[in-house]
Amino acid sequence: MATAYDRVRAARQSSRPTSYDYITGIFDGFIELHGDRRFADDHAVIGGIGRLAGRPVTVIGIEKGHTAKERVYRSFGQPGPEGYRKSLRLMRQAEKFGRPVICFIDTSGAFCGVGAEERGQGQAIAESLYEMSSLDVPIISVFIGEGGSGGALALAVADRVWMLENAVYSVISPEGCASILWKDASRAEQAADHLMLTADDALNLGVADRIIDESDIGSEDFFERIRNDLSHELDVLSADGSLAENRYRRFRAFGTYREREDAAEQ
Amino acid sequence: MPDIPFLNFLYKPRNELEKGGRAFVPAQDIEKEPEETCPNCHRSFPKSTFEKQLFTCSCGHHMRISARQRIGFIADRDGFHEMFRGITSADPLSFPGYGKKTETLRLSTGEDDAVICGRAVISGEECAMFVMEPSFLMGSMGSAVGEKITRLFEYALNERLPVVGFAVSGGARMQEGLLSLMQMAKTSAAVKRHSDAGLMYLSILTDPTMGGVTASFAMEGDIIIAEPGALIGFAGPRVIEQTTRKTLPEGFQKAEFLLEHGFIDAIVPRTEQKETIASLISMHRPGNTEDTDDGDSV
Ligand SMILES: [Zn+2]
Numbered sequence: 001m002a003t004a005y006d007r008v009r010a011a012r013q014s015s016r017p018t019s020y021d022y023i024t025g026i027f028d029g030f031i032e033l034h035g036d037r038r039f040a041d042d043h044a045v046i047g048g049i050g051r052l053a054g055r056p057v058t059v060i061g062i063e064k065g066h067t068a069k070e071r072v073y074r075s076f077g078q079p080g081p082e083g084y085r086k087s088l089r090l091m092r093q094a095e096k097f098g099r100p101v102i103c104f105i106d107t108s109g110a111f112c113g114v115g116a117e118e119r120g121q122g123q124a125i126a127e128s129l130y131e132m133s134s135l136d137v138p139i140i141s142v143f144i145g146e147g148g149s150g151g152a153l154a155l156a157v158a159d160r161v162w163m164l165e166n167a168v169y170s171v172i173s174p175e176g177c178a179s180i181l182w183k184d185a186s187r188a189e190q191a192a193d194h195l196m197l198t199a200d201d202a203l204n205l206g207v208a209d210r211i212i213d214e215s216d217i218g219s220e221d222f223f224e225r226i227r228n229d230l231s232h233e234l235d236v237l238s239a240d241g242s243l244a245e246n247r248y249r250r251f252r253a254f255g256t257y258r259e260r261e262d263a264a265e266q
Numbered sequence: 267m268p269d270i271p272f273l274n275f276l277y278k279p280r281n282e283l284e285k286g287g288r289a290f291v292p293a294q295d296i297e298k299e300p301e302e303t304c305p306n307c308h309r310s311f312p313k314s315t316f317e318k319q320l321f322t323c324s325c326g327h328h329m330r331i332s333a334r335q336r337i338g339f340i341a342d343r344d345g346f347h348e349m350f351r352g353i354t355s356a357d358p359l360s361f362p363g364y365g366k367k368t369e370t371l372r373l374s375t376g377e378d379d380a381v382i383c384g385r386a387v388i389s390g391e392e393c394a395m396f397v398m399e400p401s402f403l404m405g406s407m408g409s410a411v412g413e414k415i416t417r418l419f420e421y422a423l424n425e426r427l428p429v430v431g432f433a434v435s436g437g438a439r440m441q442e443g444l445l446s447l448m449q450m451a452k453t454s455a456a457v458k459r460h461s462d463a464g465l466m467y468l469s470i471l472t473d474p475t476m477g478g479v480t481a482s483f484a485m486e487g488d489i490i491i492a493e494p495g496a497l498i499g500f501a502g503p504r505v506i507e508q509t510t511r512k513t514l515p516e517g518f519q520k521a522e523f524l525l526e527h528g529f530i531d532a533i534v535p536r537t538e539q540k541e542t543i544a545s546l547i548s549m550h551r552p553g554n555t556e557d558t559d560d561g562d563s564v
Pocket of ligand 1: 304305306307308309323324325326327
């Protein structure tokens with residue numbers, strides 16, 4: 001059986017299909033839309049409009065790239081504030097025109113650097129969570145590789161969260177966790193066991209709703225299956241008259257805590 | 267004292283005698299008052315001096331204080347009614363050492379978790395208030411913190427109250443894994459609902475406010491103010507330094523840096539916060555037009 005860290009390794013493989021592959025494999029007539037209208041165009045985030053089985057949808061994906069050159073161009077799939085602002089701009093546009101939003105997530109985390117902090121990395125993610133929580137169109141987020149903390153969540157306040165079999169989703173990288181816990185990043189494998197970061201774990205915690213079989217990953221059949229599943233799910237969500245209310249309830253319910261009897265008194 | 271009188275203003279007293287304090291009181295007659303040293307300017311003062319200045323130093327440094335102390339400084343006398351007490355962290359991941367750690371902290375701090383919530387009166391102005399506790403796992407947000415803050419915003423929405431929140435946090439709590447991460451979305455959704463009802467949320471950032479708390483409710487206030495010198499950011503400075511292998515610019519991620527870059531509304535010293543908060547609440551009270559003495563009134 002695959003260990004949690006085996007999943008992490010698989011999720012990080014550069015040969016894995018990236019958001020760009022999913023977008024071209026699943027949607028027809030995709031037109032990329034660039035920029036956050038404030039500062040720059042973040043190459044770590046691809047966004048635009050395309051058709052999903054005929055229906056116009058907004059598509060947003062965090063892109064890592066495959067080759068070394070591509071990876072540098074894509075900031076290794078680590079969006080800065082501009083990436084999250086572009087994503088949110090396109091989501092608001094989707095809401096205006098009543099288009100569903102499909103997100104593909106594959107990031108080790110939000111970009112870490114002086115410029116990102118100067119331009120409000122935390123604020124950009126916060127605004128994304130805040131706005132997505134009540135966006136009035138269906139949102140489906142698919143984790144295709146790494147799901148690194150707040151940088152991934154910023155595209156995943158969704159009505160449905162699906163994960164590839166070998167995708168991971170975690171509050172902190174196993175390396176980061178190990179270096180905090182044992183001051184030793186090389187014990188990442190052990191840390192991964194504790195973090196409950198696999199797709200199965202996320203499903204058990206209720207964070208994910210579905211696991212996507214990846215035995216034929218990257219093939220035409222694979223993308224066709226996802227296209228059909230997305231299309232079907234959008235039919236279900238589009239018929240939901242209380243979408244934002246249900247999304248609120250979904251996230252409201254997360255948490256495991258103890259409560260003494262006197263807690264209810266006000 | 268220095269011999270040149272006009273340079274006296276440059277002079278920092280080295281002891282009580284030079285300060286002209288209790289010079290002639292025989293040592294055995296007074297109980298030696300404990301002193302505290304400012305971590306910034308390294309001068310020592312009697313604890314009561316710091317207390318009078320709400321644990322700020324004349325050099326401008328704001329010392330870290332507990333949530334209870336803060337509530338005492340901000341709320342009116344008998345003006346804080348605590349709510350949602352008794353919500354404590356569970357250990358959903360059976361994370362190494364976590365259960366034991368929180369148990370110890372509950373005993374040592376006397377707090378259930380890293381936030382205190384309640385209804386408060388501040389210079390006569392009513393609000394819902396949350397104050398985070400730095401000594402409980404550096405104010406990190408797990409399920410208990412997320413639940414209490416969410417309940418507070420929901421309560422404030424029902425009661426049509428503004429929310430005043432003091433953030434101090436290292437971020438999302440690693441030991442509760444994905445469930446901690448989900449608290450960022452959960453609290454953000456609650457803030458949004460409160461806001462959509464036309465209600466005001468005043469977020470006050472104190473040292474430090476980092477990670478998943480910066481990237482959620484701390485940065486979602488209608489008005490965001492910060493304490494002088496507070497470290498505020500997403501990634502921690504040490505992590506950035508290690509990742510980029512560059513020396514960070516002077517004052518990086520300090521409150522003053524955020525003000526300069528347009529991410530906070532104002533920096534307000536602790537001694538002025540109560541007044542500022544009360545004014546802001548009063549100016550957001552529905553139908554609030556203050557009677558003024560100008561015009562043709564006699
Ligand atoms: Zn000082």
